[in-house]
Amino acid sequence: MHQAERLLKLAGAVSEAAEVAGVEGVSSGVRIVPGGGISIEESTSSDLCVRMIRNGRLGLGAASGSGDLPTILDMAIAGSRAGMTVGWSFPPAADAGEIETRHPALAVIGIEDLAGLLLGIEDAIREQSPHAAVTGTICRRDLEIFLANTSGFQGSYGKSVIDLDLELSFPEKDGMLVQSLRFASGLPLASPRTICEAAVRVASESGRKVSVPRGAMPVVLSPAVLCALLQSFRAGVGARALLDRSSPLADLQGSRVAPAAVTLLDRPRLPYGAASAPFDAEGVPTHDRHLIREGILCGSVNDLATAAALGVEPTGNASRSPGEMPRPSCTNLVLEPGTASLGELLQAHESCVLIRELLPGSSGDALSGEFCFDVALAVLFDHGEPAGRIENLSMTGNALEMIGSIEAVESALYSVETDWLPSVLIPSASLESGA
Amino acid sequence: MPILPEAARRLVASPPGDFLELRGERIRQQRMVCSAGSLVDYGPVLSQGLAARVLKDGVWGWASRDGFEEAATVASRAGSLASSAGGRGNAVLPPFVPAAGFFDKPCVERFDEVPDREKAFQCQRYGELLSSLVHGAPCRVVYSERRREKEIVNSAGTDVSEVENICAFRFELPGSPLSVFRDMAGRSGYEFFRSREKLLDEVAAEYSSASDISPVESGRSRVILDPELTGMFVHEVFGHILEAGAHPFSPALSGMLSPGTEIAPSCVTIVDDATHYDMPGSMAYDDEGIPGCRKVLVSSGRVKSRLHSLATAGAAGMPPTGNGRAGSHRSPLAARMTCTYLAPGDRSLEGLLSMMPDGLLLEGALSGSTNMDRFRLTARKAWRIRSGKPVRPAGPCTIAGRILDTLGTISGAGSDLSLSSGLWGCSRPGYATVPVSYGGPYMLLGPVTIHPGV
Incomplete structure (x- = not known):
């Protein structure tokens, strides 16, 4: 990070204030390639x-793989104009x-281990279906983050994360059953069989x-669906949307937005969380914070600029x-677990639909929360027992209203993207299954 | 414009395996976001580095590093990674003719000749105009430019380089219940961002009329897609399943996609053409140095070709098609689309409407996606068609279904053709986003399942 320190000195000399951020990373991974076999990959980045404040205006310059500090400075100076x-x-x-951002068990995971895990998953799903296939990657990212500014802040930390991004395809009579496995976590990985256990179970259930x-x-x-x-x-809850009044949550701070069973936290200090950090991207120390406490909206997230505009302290x-x-941005979202098992959630009503997976790209309107999700995988449960898969299912509604209607929360949490979330029971959702 | 140092170029003469490829990249990009009249994001980035790929004992090893100083280390590392699989692979290199050349499509206004101040002013000006058209409602203008220079050399004798400029923008009115936006991208210089006032009028008019438009009824209906939606449909439904390596070669699908297999009615001819040089995704050479070209993927409803990189072509025993693409030197390659479209048929829009007395005419693509088994496609607007005439507009709606069930329902293609592209490009799990474009004529299909909303 010697270059970063030099850059800060240079930037400080031509501006009122400056900040330098550096990230060095190595990503090593294994990819299953079509036609069998694997590809081994490694990317080293720097x-x-x-950022500099010059004549009261903010400029930014960035480069990768360049020791050419004057070029970066020129970019920032031009930007400040x-x-x-x-x-x-x-x-x-x-x-x-x-x-804790670097689990000791991850330090000893090598390419061979990742390849073994990937091939182990392939073996596990082929026990269920001989022509089932895995595509995608698993990789380990090691990052060194450095941040310093001319106000005196200087900090650094290292982080190791496993990224898993796989699609499991099970051929069926009239097409394929495709299931995704996607998460980022700093925790050691479970066994191949545990990782794909749920997907194999679904494939083995009644077709x-x-x-x-x-x-x-x-x-x-x-x-995964709750994450979407x-x-x-x-x-x-992002302060930019609160500032321009485009957020439907703008006037709801302190109001009930969900039942008391719902407590949602932003946890940037979650041990080994994929989005965990001791300080944020501007050097503000992070804190785990409630966003919803027992159903009451009690938090928003801001950075230096939005905090100043709102007249509040930055949240990191x-x-x-x-x-x-x-x-x-939110970091690792954690919904506090409830008391019911998944089985109990599925038995709470005479019949209910387990929405396991959405089609990629199902996000709805991010701000208003209006959505029409096309469901990639849903199972009808009758008295808690699987009764069959539902084809061509869509679910419509408003995400914020649906979160507000959560009836029960599962007692276990699972890693999804960077979040830790349970399954949740919604008493009434608008569904339609096409022909 | 040599990117790779001479010492790096010499490495391909003695590969650490059966094949060595070096790809050098220099990317300069700029992004500006103007919200509520102020510039809230501004990000120039210069990114440069190289990627090395080695085929050894049937395994591909790939390594990349920022900067160009350690080419020998990167090449050696790619060889070591290929070896680390212990010869467990069965990958082979397909035969190909090594290319040599340089391509740079000239721009009217080079990005580096327009000061950032002017770009920021233009963003703010568009923002103010848009806001004034909707009585002060908050709006966002996003501007993006990207200049990518690449150079590829390999041990088979390939030696090519290319410059790619892409200019893109988005006008957005965040709203309730739904946001309204337009985005466009072109393989062009800064001139692409100028004189877009008419588009602002369109966005404002759609926003202002949003509250008067009723939602479309759920159900199943025949639909006519406009050229932009046709393009996105072709991209999601045909294009992705024809990208070799995008899905496993399961017996169910590999049989379905064999050359000669009928997968759609005879009015369907699908083309992937990398030589539309005004469009994002076009390229004279792909990221493996194979010349970009026009490929007919589906001819009169029958599979003719698939999209291949060197790796997938080798696995399939086919020649590469010039579709090996990576987002940058940090991203590995995959077979990806370029500019993919439905070839025009012989019917006018009126002719298609006469074939669908009742149904929906869908306009404007908001988004599309697939998991290779199912797809979804969201239209900006729908017109209810009664007795062959548009009678009433409806709001955004989504069509979705199983790919295999939907392909056979295409029953007519219009005689016009237009191409489109958006701000973000095409993303695929595990790979970088790459610029693409898509298009076609009006297309009649269905019945398909329709839901209101996005």
């Missing part, structure tokens, strides 16, 4: 980004404390196709990709 006027300062030195009458029915949303539903909530939720201005 990003450097400077066009950039926004700044009404805030870079944060001073602060003790962000330490958090019988059923339909449901158009109308409202109780549904159990899998953690929470996109609207992520957007709605700035995030950014290399070369982008920070923006307020």
Whole structure:
């Protein structure tokens, strides 16, 4: 990070204030390629980004793989001529404390282990269906993050994350049953059999196709589907949407938005969370915070700019990709577990639909929460027993209203994307299964 | 414009395996976001580095690194990674003719010749205009430019380079219940962003009329897709399943996609053409140095060809098709679409409407996706058709269904053709987003399942 320190000195000399962020990473992974076999991949990256306040305006420059510091400075100086006027300062030195971001068990995971895991998953699903196939990747990312500014903040941390992004395809008489496995976590991986256990179970369950009458029915949303539903909530508690009044949550702080069973936290200090960090992308120390406490909306997320505009303290939720201005974002969302098992959720009503997976791209309108989800995999349950898969199912509604109607929460949490979420029971969802 | 240092270029003479490829990239991109009259995001990024790929003992090893200083290390690392599988692979390199050349489509206004201040001013100006058209409602303008230079050399003798400029933008009115937006992209310089006032009027008019439009009724109906939606349908429904490696070669599908197999009615001819040089996704050379070209994927309803990279072509025993693509040097390659469209038929829109006295005419593509078994496609607007005439507009709606069930329902293609592209490009799990374009004429299909909303 010597380059970063040099860049900060140079930037500080030509501006009122400056900040430098550096990320160095190595990503090693294994990919199953078509026609059999595997591809072994490794990518080494080095990003450097400077922000400077010059004549009261903000400029940014970023580069990867370049030791050419003057070029990055030139970009930031040019940007400051066009950039926004700044009404805030870079944060001073602060003790962000330490958090667990690098699990010792991940340090010893090598390419061979990842390949073995991937091939193990392939073996496990082929026990169920000889022509089943796995596509996708599994990789380990090791990151070193550095941030410093001319107000005195300087911090760094390392992080290791396993990214798993697989599609499991089970050939059927009239097409394929496709199931996704997707998560990012800093925790050691489970065995291949455990990872694909649920997918294999679904494939082995009755291939019988059923339909449901158009109308409202109780549904159990899998953690993956709940994660998609929470996109609207992520957007709605972002301070930019609150500032421009485009968030439907703008006037609901302190109000009930969900039943008391719902407590949702943003946990940037979650041990080994994929989005965990001791300080955010601007150097503000992070804190685990309630967004919904027992059904009451009690939090929003902001960065330095939005906090200044709202006249509040920054929450330590700035995030950014290399070369982008920070923006307020949730980190690891955790919905506190309830008391019921998945089986109990499925038995709570005479019949209900377990929505396991949505088609890719099913996000609805992120801000308003209006959605029409096309369901990739849903199973009808009758008195808690699977009665068949539902084809061509769609579910419509409003994500924020649906979160507000959660009847019960599962007692176990699962890793989805960067979140830890349970299944939830919704007493009434608008469903339609086409012909 | 050499990107790879001479020392790096010399490495391909002594590959650490059966085949060595080096790809050098230099990407300069700029993104601006203007919201509520202020510039809220501004991000110039210069990204450069190289990727090495080695085929050794039937396994592909791939390594990349930012910067160009350690080409020998990267090439050696790719060889080591290929070896780490212990010779467990069965990958082979297909025969191909090594290409040599350089391609740069000239721009009217190069990105680096327009000051950032002017770009920011234009974003703010469009934002103010849009806001004034909708009585001060909050709006967003996103501007994006990307200049990518790439150079590919390999041990088979390939030596090519290409410059790709892509300009894209988005006008958005976040709203309740639904946001209204338009986005466009072109393989072009900054001139693509100029004189877009007419599009602002369209976005504002749609936003202002949104509250007067009723939702479409759920159910099943025949539909006519406009050229943009036809393009997205072709991309999601035909294009992805014809990308070799996008799905496993399960017996069920590999049989279905064999050359000569009938998968759609005879009015369907699908083309992937990398030589539409105004469109994102076009390329003179793909990211493996294979010349981009026009491929007929489906001819009169029958599978003719699939899209291949070197790796998938080798696995399938086919020649590469010039579709090996990566988003940057940090991303591995895959067989991806370029500019994919339905070839025009011989019917006018009126002719298609006469074939569908009752149904829906869908306009404008908001989004589309597939999991290779099912697809979904969201239209900006629908017109109810009664007795062959549009009678009443309806709001956004989504059509969805199983791919295999839907292909056979196409019953007519119009005689016009137009191509489109959006801000984000095409994403695929495990790979980088790449620029693509898509299009076609009006197309009649169905009945398909329709739901109101997005």
